[in-house]
Amino acid sequence: MNNxxxxxxxxxxxxxxxxxxxxxxxxxxxxxxxxxxxGYRIGPGTLYPLLHGLERTGLLRSFFDSVGGRRRRLYKITSAGKKALDKARVKVDELHRELHEAHPRRISGLRNAGA
Ligand SMILES: [Zn+2]
Structure with a gap:
């Protein structure tokens, strides 16, 4: 993924x-x-720090278990994670609506900005 x-x-x-x-x-x-x-090409060097970050901030909790005979670190959501996800979903829905508006609201109060 590029910067x-x-x-x-x-x-x-x-x-x-x-x-x-x-x-x-x-x-x-x-x-x-x-x-x-x-469509997100993300490698272990990016994903693992991201998972650790979510655990450090209390949104995920990890534990070890075996999956298909391999010992894996598994992550489950915490109750704080569920609340954060619910709030983020509302924001994404709102962003989604605005992204698809033909004429997003002008916010600068300028009459002919960019014209
Ligand atoms: Zn998915």
Missing amino acids: HGRELYYGLIRMHVLLHARQEPVFGLAMMEELGRH
Whole structure:
């Protein structure tokens, strides 16, 4: 992912992780594949720090378990994570509406700005 994408997509990727971790415990490799399916090419050097960050801020909690005979660190959402995801969803819905408006609201109060 290039730096422009990084700036814009990180919040979306975090939300993505949270929504899947709400459904079931997730581990890094499966999450990378899922993100790839959505067109985010994200490697372990990016995803693992992101997962650790979500754990450090209390939105995810990790534990070890075996998945297909391999010991994996799994992440599940916390109750704080669920609340954060619910609030973020409202914001994404609002952003989505505005992104698709033909004429987003002018905010500068200038009459002929950019004309
Ligand atoms: Zn997904």
